[in-house]
Amino acid sequence: xxxxxxxxxxxxxxxxxxxxxxxxxxxxxxxxxxxxxxxxxxxxxxxxxxxxxxxxxxxxxxxxxxxxxxxxxxxxxxxxxxxxxxxxxxxxxxxxxxxxxxxxxxxxxxxxxxxx
Numbered sequence: 034x035x036x037x038x039x040x041x042x043x044x045x046x047x048x049x050x051x052x053x054x055x056x057x058x059x060x061x062x063x064x065x066x067x068x069x070x071x072x073x074x075x076x077x078x079x080x081x082x083x084x085x086x087x088x089x090x091x092x093x094x095x096x097x098x099x100x101x102x103x104x105x106x107x108x109x110x111x112x113x114x115x116x117x118x119x120x121x122x123x124x125x126x127x128x129x130x131x132x133x134x135x136x137x138x139x140x141x142x143x144x145x146x147x148x149x
Contacts, residue, residue: 059131062103065095066124073117084109084116092116103127 069091092109106122108115
């Protein structure tokens with residue numbers, strides 16, 4: 034009886050871990066893209082044109098953690114600006130994946146639409 038109870042507890046703990054990984058997948062992917070974006074934006078600010086190998090490897094690792102439809106525009110071709118642009122596209126897809134009704138809008142444009 035104790036063996037059966039221990040086995041059921043282990044099964045429940047494993048199921049809870051799987052559920053939490055699914056539940057928090059969006060936050061993990063968003064945080065990972067933010068970390069890489071931050072590094073790339075600093076490089077861009079400092080005038081660096083080519084993405085270092087270590088950051089390119091980080092971008093490839095990031096891509097490996099995402100569903101295909103989200104990571105598809107990701108480029109690690111070597112140019113900082115190209116990689117930045119592709120990561121912004123990945124984040125937009127990530128938001129659309131998590132929040133299907135999400136709309137990217139400019140508040141100033143929204144004010145014009147309301148005034149019309």
